[in-house]
Amino acid sequence: MNQLSHLRAEAQRAPESGIVAVMSHGRGKEGLIPLWAGEGDLPTPAFISDAAASSLAAGETFYTWQRGIPELRAALARYYGRHFGRTFAPEEFIATNGGMHAIQLALDAVAGHGDEVIYLSPAWPNFAAAAGIAGATPVPVVLDASANGWTCDVEKIAAAITPSTRAIFVNTPSNPTGWTADRETLASILDLARERGLWIVADEIYSLFYYGGTRAPSFIDVMEPDDRIIFVNSFSKNWAMTGWRVGWLKIHPELQQVFENLMQYSISGVPAFLQKGAVAALDEGDAFIAEQVERARAARDIVCDRLRSTGRVELSPPAGAFYAFFKIDGAEDTTAAAFDIIDRANVGLAPGTAFGVGGESYFRFCFHRRLDEVEEAAERLARWIEAR
DSSP, X not given: OOSGGGXXXXXXXXXXXXXXXXXXXXXXXXXXXXXXXXXXXXXXOHHHHHHHHHHHHTTOOSOOOTTOOHHHHHHHHHHHHHHHXXXXXXXGEEEESSHHHHHHHHHHHHOOTTOEEEEEESOOTHHHHHHHHTTXXXXXXXXEEETTEEEOOHHXXXXXXXXXXXXXXXXXXXXXXXXXXXXXXXXXXXXXXXXHTOEEXXXXXXXXXXXXXXXXXXXXXXXXXXXXXXXXXXXXXXXXXXXXOOXXXXXXXGGHHHHHHHHHTTTSSXXXXXXXXXXXXXXXXXXXXXXXHHHHHHHHHHHHHHHHTTSOEEOOOOSBSSXXXXXXXXXXXXXXHHHHHHXXXXXXXXXXXXXXXXXXXXXXXXXXXXXXXXXXXXXXXXXHHHTO
């Protein structure tokens, strides 16, 4: 019996990650500097791990609040108050099993079979794949690239809207491009969504990894309380917690029961001891974040300066996030080139083919690592480029 043919077509079409393919090729290679994944090199700080360990030792291992423990939701409200200058109630937050789970819940709520969702490309591939698995059609709108960086033409978003469109997914600062929307662009996208009756799913996970000020512009800066915006976020990047799989949604209070129901039928709540660690991250982690952003800023400059010195790289310093997204002259097949860079330069990059339309001829270099390691990786890669 051909079991595969009896699965849902959407499941069969779920794409293999182009990032994972490269990682599988290079994983375990001696001396390799792995810059393919979107994470830093530091383990979770002790003040976070200790809070989770204390909760675990105290026996907090039972079923818990599906919306998130009250302490975590209150801590999220405080975090937003500090960093976004607006007051939000704890009832506006839901704890999730990571940022990817938050995205899946948002899609479950706003789009399904026969619907379309617009997203800005090049993009982290998981949103488009998750939309497809849900039965919706992901529709890419390609960001514009120039010598001055990436920009978003809101008219292109408007042109992509059809009667089937239900939502616009906006990731800013962007993975992989580093594109960061200004307030005017966010306001224009929001005006368009209001006019057409669309949801916005806002992924602002990198809002504090911003090199033009204390944080990136946010939809929070331009929205009204009743705007149809679902914010998806994660503890992974800011607090070195990628393996914890804890994230959150910020939603209108009217949506709380619906999202609690969606939680019930997916994971039934995030483990309480992990949430206790997340509370510590929010309340005690601002200094840790600031240190990481400054290290990333220095790493960004090292990478950009060395690669551009080859005279064969097209690269604009990213305004946000912690990725250099660049072209190498003559490297047309970026998947094949990424494998060759592993084999010959001992550096692991993600090929631009993994990031969809508009990204095919690029490479992504995650520079959120120790500065000496970033410098060595940039030097190895520059030598590989110069030897071509």
